[in-house]
Amino acid sequence: MIAAVPTVAIIVFSCKNTLSEAEPLDLQKTPLQTVDSMYMIQSVNGKLRMRVATGMLKRYETDTLSTEVFPDGIMVYAYDDDGNLETTIRAREARHTHDKRNNAETWKAYGDVVVRNIMKKETMETDTLYWDRKKQEIYTDCYIRLYSPDGFMQGYGMHSDEKARNSIIHRPFNSYSVVVQDSTRVLIDTANFIGPLLPKRSVSSSK
Numbered sequence: 001m002i003a004a005v006p007t008v009a010i011i012v013f014s015c016k017n018t019l020s021e022a023e024p025l026d027l028q029k030t031p032l033q034t035v036d037s038m039y040m041i042q043s044v045n046g047k048l049r050m051r052v053a054t055g056m057l058k059r060y061e062t063d064t065l066s067t068e069v070f071p072d073g074i075m076v077y078a079y080d081d082d083g084n085l086e087t088t089i090r091a092r093e094a095r096h097t098h099d100k101r102n103n104a105e106t107w108k109a110y111g112d113v114v115v116r117n118i119m120k121k122e123t124m125e126t127d128t129l130y131w132d133r134k135k136q137e138i139y140t141d142c143y144i145r146l147y148s149p150d151g152f153m154q155g156y157g158m159h160s161d162e163k164a165r166n167s168i169i170h171r172p173f174n175s176y177s178v179v180v181q182d183s184t185r186v187l188i189d190t191a192n193f194i195g196p197l198l199p200k201r202s203v204s205s206s207k
Helices: none
Strands: 002-004 033-035 038-044 047-054 057-061 065-070 074-079 085-091 093-099 104-117 122-132 137-148 151-161 168-172 176-181 184-189
Touching: none
Parallel strands: none
Antiparallel strands: 002 033, 033 057, 038 047, 047 074, 057 065, 065 093, 074 085, 085 104, 093 104, 104 122, 122 137, 137 151, 151 168, 151 176, 176 184
């Protein structure tokens, strides 16, 4: 349901039969449009490329900026060329800003952001994620964790294509990789390598 919020002037009569002036309406804080729930589909040549599901949307307008706020979170589903679900992005909140002066736009997802590449079985977790639609890239400067079949990495800053196929952490630290060889699982600290971890031995005590 799309509900336009009109500009309303309220006049209040007092006991003395004099008019009381209402406070001016701040258009930057009052949404021009409110949508209870939204579902978008993007397709190219009849092939599904992306689905976006969100709760409430609030649109704000000024002379220079158009801003869409998603206070109930957002869920993005991206598909490969064969129509298979490849990547999902989930965030607690999101914001889209369009600068009317230079036609630039910014997409920002924040709050418990989780990016999953289903094909590569990789999961990234961060607090804030940006999407450059023109360059088809996602990136962040925040702390990030990356889980994959090869192990665990963490650090600050990341950039990748928009489907998280080639994620690169800018400043990794204390990262771990898991090497599977001859059916033996070995944990390696890539930042402070001291050799494979030995299995724990159980200690029994007798009275």
